[in-house]
Amino acid sequence: MERTAVAFAPGHISGYFQRIDGDTPRTTGSCGAGLVINRGVTATVRPADRISVVITDHLPTGDPLIRYGSGLIEELLGSFGISAAVETVADLPIGAGFGMSAAAILATLTAANAVFDLGLTECGIAERAHMLEVSHNTGLGDVAAAAGGGLAVRTAPGITGVATRMFPDADLCTVTFGSIFTPDIISSPEQMRKVSAAFPDRTPANLTEFMQNSREFAEASGLIPREIRPVLAACDDAGIPASMTMLGCGVFATGRDAHEILAGFGRAIPLKLCPHGPTLMEM
Ligand SMILES: Nc1ncnc2c1ncn2[C@@H]1O[C@H](COP(=O)(O)OP(=O)(O)O)[C@@H](O)[C@H]1O
Numbered sequence: 001m002e003r004t005a006v007a008f009a010p011g012h013i014s015g016y017f018q019r020i021d022g023d024t025p026r027t028t029g030s031c032g033a034g035l036v037i038n039r040g041v042t043a044t045v046r047p048a049d050r051i052s053v054v055i056t057d058h059l060p061t062g063d064p065l066i067r068y069g070s071g072l073i074e075e076l077l078g079s080f081g082i083s084a085a086v087e088t089v090a091d092l093p094i095g096a097g098f099g100m101s102a103a104a105i106l107a108t109l110t111a112a113n114a115v116f117d118l119g120l121t122e123c124g125i126a127e128r129a130h131m132l133e134v135s136h137n138t139g140l141g142d143v144a145a146a147a148g149g150g151l152a153v154r155t156a157p158g159i160t161g162v163a164t165r166m167f168p169d170a171d172l173c174t175v176t177f178g179s180i181f182t183p184d185i186i187s188s189p190e191q192m193r194k195v196s197a198a199f200p201d202r203t204p205a206n207l208t209e210f211m212q213n214s215r216e217f218a219e220a221s222g223l224i225p226r227e228i229r230p231v232l233a234a235c236d237d238a239g240i241p242a243s244m245t246m247l248g249c250g251v252f253a254t255g256r257d258a259h260e261i262l263a264g265f266g267r268a269i270p271l272k273l274c275p276h277g278p279t280l281m282e283m
C-alpha cells in the first residue's frame, strides 16, 4: 500500500525582529521574539507520479480558500528529488503575519521525511526549512521559532539562535484584516534600517515584557497600518496588552478579556502557546 504521512507545524506571531545578514541563507535571519501558537499548518504527503500542491488558505472572515501550486513547496520537493502530492491546510490566513509559510515548509518536510525515509533529524528539517524560507524572502526568524514551542526569544540568526523558550499558560487572541507582502518589507534596505533602529534593547524575562517590547517596536518601526489603529486604541483603553502581528495587517493581544475587545472589530481567534514544534501525526 502507498504510504501517506500527515504532519503539523505550529504558526508563529513575531512581535519584533531585526534582520541579520550572514554570508549564506543558513546564517541569515533575524533576532527578535514571538509566540509559537497552537494553530498552524497540517500537511499530507503521498508519493505521486508528479509534484502537485493544493493549499487550503483562510480569508480573514474564516471562509476557506483553495489554491493550487506553491513555488516554495515545489522547490522543497525538487531539492530532494522527490515526487509527491502535497496538501497543506493553513488554520490561519496566509501572509498575515502568522508564519504560515514557515509552518507549511516544516510540516511538509516532516511528513516527506517519514514517507520517503529521507533520514533527516529534527534539526536537519529545521535547517533546510530555514534556508528555503530565507532564500524566498518569506520570513527570517519564523522557522527557528516554530521548530520548538513557546514564547521564543531569538538572539542570533538561524536555527541555533533561539536563546530562551518560555511557556506561560496565557490566553492569547488575534484579529486580522489581511496580508502585508513580507518579501517587499524584508528586502527593502530602508525598511530594514527603520526596523533595526526600533529594535528593543532589553531582553524580555516574561510575557508582559515581551508585549511591552513588541508594542514599543511596532510604534517605532513605522510599520503599523492605519486599519489596526482603532483596535490598538481599544485595547489600550481597556488595559489589554496588544501589538501588531509582524508582518500582517492584524493585532494580537493577551489576557482573558482580549477576546471581547478584539471581537468588536472582526473575527477574534483565540490562541494558546504551542508547547512543541513540528510533529508527525499519522503514517
Ligand atoms: N500553507 C501553505 N502551503 C503552501 N505554501 C504556502 C503556505 N503558506 C504560505 N505559503 C507560501 O508562502 C507565501 C507567503 O509567505 P508569507 O507572506 O511569508 O506568509 P506568512 O506571513 O503567513 O508566513 C505564499 O505565497 C505561498 O507561496
Ligand SMILES: CC(C)(COP(=O)(O)O)[C@@H](O)C(=O)O
Pocket: 012, 014, 016, 017, 018, 029, 030, 032, 034, 095, 096, 097, 098, 099, 100, 101, 138, 139, 140, 141, 142, 182, 186, 246, 247, 248
Ligand atoms: C516578521 C518576519 C520577518 C516575517 O514574518 P511572516 O510575515 O509571518 O512570515 C519573521 O520571519 C521574523 O523574522 O520575525
